[in-house]
Amino acid sequence: MLATLTVVTLALVEVARPTGAWPTPVKCDEADPTPDGRIYPEPLLSLTYVGFDEFLCGMALLDETYPDLIELEVLGTSEGGNDVYVVRTTDETIPASQKQGNLYVQNSIHGNETAGREGAFRNIEEMLDPDLMGSLDWVEQVLDDWVIHWTFPNPDGWKSGEPGGTTYARGNVNGTDLNRNYPVKGWISGTPLSEVESVHIDEYLKQVGDWYLGTDNHGQGPDTYAAAGLQIVGQFDYQKSETLARFADGITEAMTEYGVHALLDELGEVTGTDVGPYHWGTLYDMLGYSASGSVIDYYNTPDLLDGFGFATEMTLSNLNELHQNVFVPILTQVHVDSVRAINYTMFQQALDPVAFTYAVDGDVAYVFDPLRVRHDDTNGIGYEGDRDGEYEQQPYDVSRMQFFEDLNLYADNPLTAIRVPDVLSGATELATFDTVILNEDPMPEGDDTEPWFAALEEFVREGGNLVLTDGALPALAELGVVAADDVFVAPHYVGSVETFLDAAHPLNANLRGVASQTYDTVPIGYTFGGNLDSAPNWKVDQAAWEAAGGTTTGVHGDGATIYGEVPLGEGRVRILGALLPNPTEEGYHPFGLLNYAVTYTGYTLLQNMLTWDNPAQVLDVGGGGGPDDDSAQTPTTGGGLAAAALLVLAAGLAVRQRGRWRVWPDARDRPARQDA
Ligand SMILES: [Zn+2]
Numbered sequence: 001m002l003a004t005l006t007v008v009t010l011a012l013v014e015v016a017r018p019t020g021a022w023p024t025p026v027k028c029d030e031a032d033p034t035p036d037g038r039i040y041p042e043p044l045l046s047l048t049y050v051g052f053d054e055f056l057c058g059m060a061l062l063d064e065t066y067p068d069l070i071e072l073e074v075l076g077t078s079e080g081g082n083d084v085y086v087v088r089t090t091d092e093t094i095p096a097s098q099k100q101g102n103l104y105v106q107n108s109i110h111g112n113e114t115a116g117r118e119g120a121f122r123n124i125e126e127m128l129d130p131d132l133m134g135s136l137d138w139v140e141q142v143l144d145d146w147v148i149h150w151t152f153p154n155p156d157g158w159k160s161g162e163p164g165g166t167t168y169a170r171g172n173v174n175g176t177d178l179n180r181n182y183p184v185k186g187w188i189s190g191t192p193l194s195e196v197e198s199v200h201i202d203e204y205l206k207q208v209g210d211w212y213l214g215t216d217n218h219g220q221g222p223d224t225y226a227a228a229g230l231q232i233v234g235q236f237d238y239q240k241s242e243t244l245a246r247f248a249d250g251i252t253e254a255m256t257e258y259g260v261h262a263l264l265d266e267l268g269e270v271t272g273t274d275v276g277p278y279h280w281g282t283l284y285d286m287l288g289y290s291a292s293g294s295v296i297d298y299y300n301t302p303d304l305l306d307g308f309g310f311a312t313e314m315t316l317s318n319l320n321e322l323h324q325n326v327f328v329p330i331l332t333q334v335h336v337d338s339v340r341a342i343n344y345t346m347f348q349q350a351l352d353p354v355a356f357t358y359a360v361d362g363d364v365a366y367v368f369d370p371l372r373v374r375h376d377d378t379n380g381i382g383y384e385g386d387r388d389g390e391y392e393q394q395p396y397d398v399s400r401m402q403f404f405e406d407l408n409l410y411a412d413n414p415l416t417a418i419r420v421p422d423v424l425s426g427a428t429e430l431a432t433f434d435t436v437i438l439n440e441d442p443m444p445e446g447d448d449t450e451p452w453f454a455a456l457e458e459f460v461r462e463g464g465n466l467v468l469t470d471g472a473l474p475a476l477a478e479l480g481v482v483a484a485d486d487v488f489v490a491p492h493y494v495g496s497v498e499t500f501l502d503a504a505h506p507l508n509a510n511l512r513g514v515a516s517q518t519y520d521t522v523p524i525g526y527t528f529g530g531n532l533d534s535a536p537n538w539k540v541d542q543a544a545w546e547a548a549g550g551t552t553t554g555v556h557g558d559g560a561t562i563y564g565e566v567p568l569g570e571g572r573v574r575i576l577g578a579l580l581p582n583p584t585e586e587g588y589h590p591f592g593l594l595n596y597a598v599t600y601t602g603y604t605l606l607q608n609m610l611t612w613d614n615p616a617q618v619l620d621v622g623g624g625g626g627p628d629d630d631s632a633q634t635p636t637t638g639g640g641l642a643a644a645a646l647l648v649l650a651a652g653l654a655v656r657q658r659g660r661w662r663v664w665p666d667a668r669d670r671p672a673r674q675d676a
Contacts, residue, residue: 026050028057030065038132040121043332049114050121052082052159055152058121059087066128068092069143075151075200080173082155084200089124090147091140100145103350104205104214104307105343106295107150109179111157112168113219115314118332119339120150120217142347149208153201153295154178172197179216180291182298184234185396185594186523187587189292192391201295205305213247213346214309216296217339219317220287226260227251227338229280230287230311231513233520234300235594237406238603242356243308243349245512245600248280250349251312254341263334270330278341281514282599284494286313292522302594312342358603360413361611362434362465368417369444372399373583373593382585396592398524398583400440403596420445423455430459434614437467439580442475453478461569465612469579473538481566481573486544490557492537493528495519495578497554497563497605507553507565507574507608511601518576518605520597524583534586537562538577563605570616574609 025032025047027039035045039058050058063070069091074083090099105123107116126132133139142148152158154172161168171177176195182202183192193199205211220228229248236244255261255277264277284290291297299307314335374397375381381393401417408414418436420443422428430436436459443452457479460466468475477484495518500508519535521528526535539560542552546561554563562577579602583593598606 026054026058039125044329048327069128078156078197080156085152087150091143101210101212103146103148105150106216109153110170111154112170115219115317115335116217119336180293182293183591184297185592211307214307216311218313220313223315225276225279227278228286228313230283232297233599234523238358238410241600250345252278254345258337258340260337282517284517285514358410360411364435365416365418365433366404366437368419387588391590394592398593398595400580431618434612435465438472440470442472460571463570463614463616466573467609469576470581481548482544486541489536489538491534493533498556500554505553515601517599518578518602523594523597525587525589525593527587
């Protein structure tokens with residue numbers, strides 16, 4: 001599977017022993033003494049951060065000691081003329097053809113966020129050294145099966161904080177934020193690949209290919225948790241979404257294993273702060289903002305790199321405000337131990353992948369919309385701003401319907417696509433389903449509205465469950481639930497349920513992490529930031545909704561129901577005003593668009609809304625049994641397959657159970673927006 005990995009010329013690094021005032025100390029020669037005998041001593045035993053030249057001489061010593069386990073490569077020089085390095089660790093005696101693929105660790109792309117690189121040096125050393133962790137079974141297995149790629153993408157920002165410089169810098173020598181510099185699909189706010197560092201990393205990522213898990217380790221300002229996990233949302237199918245959620249949950253457990261808890265107690269005493277180990281959510285959930293052009297978003301791009309990447313912020317490792325270039329050993333020790341928890345969780349999970357199943361309760365249909373958004377449809381690329389022509393427009397052909405098709409790859413009871421004309425002709429009978437999903441468009445095909453809404457209303461009144469999302473919410477007026485002007489849309493930063501109400505309500509079951517965001521904007525072309533906020537969030541006037549008998553399980557703004565249910569006859573109408581909008585061409589999107597950007601919270605809310613048993617369900621005739629007749633659907637292919645499916649499901653459930661650790665989330669607890 002590693003066929004695309006080309007082993008490039010090994011650049012043997014000849015580095016002079018650093019001179020001058022930079023006494024970390026790091027071992028550059030086997031005979032050099034360090035307090036704990038390590039090449040990179042633990043931060044508690046160090047005098048300052050590891051310097052760039054120390055990083056190199058330590059790696060050179062590792063390469064000399066373990067030539068079959070590590071190699072260094074210079075990918076090119078930075079804008080400031082410094083070398084951009086990748087360090088690869090793997091057992092090189094095992095042929096590439098026998099490797100499972102590649103894992104990615106990006107370190108301190110923001111040069112003033114030291115945690116990533118401080119952790120990486122020590123990780124690399126102890127995974128190779130048999131007297132440290134190198135003889136552990138899982139470490140040997142990881143190095144046997146995988147190639148780990150550790151990139152150090154911002155040497156300018158790093159070296160600017162060293163003797164002769166001033167302070168560590170977020171950007172490179174040009175002051176450019178390299179983590180906004182990648183050619184992601186969707187809305188582009190920056191100028192991708194303007195910096196040569198990004199060009200090097202981009203070429204490397206594409207050249208290597210076959211990526212699996214990845215982590216991008218950052219630093220943030222003050223927080224009450226030692227680290228915050230950021231799920232940067234792209235087009236994540238259910239398997240990718242859950243794989244990343246599992247990664248995040250695993251870090252929580254590992255924080256104890258690597259001693260972060262004990263150190264936190266000490267740190268709490270020193271700072272007088274109440275600190276916890278770890279929490280996670282989307283970038284917006286955690287930090288209140290989103291970003292276009294981040295490397296981990298790019299890493300996750302389907303059909304391009306298709307990695308499974310996550311980002312993490314180590315608290316108080318963004319040195320802008322706090323201790324710029326002042327080395328606090330215990331704080332850096334917390335950072336290094338946190339990075340151990342993150343990276344080692346990732347490596348161990350790579351050895352133990354889980355196949356996830358999306359449990360669908362009942363027989364569900366979704367109303368198909370043939371609409372596609374293409375670069376060459378009648379309105380062209382749609383974009384009419386002043387950036388036309390800056391980058392060559394790449395082709396795209398997207399549809400939000402891809403979400404359902406992808407979901408069916410993992411659904412235990414796949415959703416059925418139905419079409420408006422078939423319902424109107426009688427070829428499709430809504431009553432054969434428990435639940436019907438109508439998304440974004442109240443009537444995607446045709447304009448004979450009266451029989452269409454009459455059919456929907458009859459389905460609900462007889463006992464069916466109608467799930468309305470996004471721009472389909474105006475159907476509420478057609479069904480007579482509320483008046484037309486009680487339903488409205490507002491543009492926001494992302495799609496989200498800002499506050500969940502009634503934690504015990506079944507529609508709010510199984511929420512994990514810091515839950516708020518339901519879809520992301522960048523991959524599907526929506527802009528954000530100040531008056532650029534454009535993500536459609538559909539809402540119902542809460543008073544009107546509740547006067548109609550509706551329950552509000554989530555709001556977005558005062559008096560605005562965005563999530564809830566209302567009984568109608570024997571059935572239910574459930575609404576979620578932000579889940580799966582059409583991709584838009586309004587923003588600048590030279591690298592194309594993706595189909596959808598549903599978050600892990602979005603998947604959970606949809607799953608909860610699908611839980612329904614239609615008492616009036618008409619069982620299909622002709623097949624010997626209806627959709628609810630399991631015996632008719634488990635034919636002669638035998639119990640083996642069903643048992644295997646159950647096992648997969650059980651594994652998925654086990655992971656989901658473990659994820660329910662967090663106390664009731666409240667988006668209002670989010671810190672103010674900050675750059676991290
Ligand atoms: Zn950062």
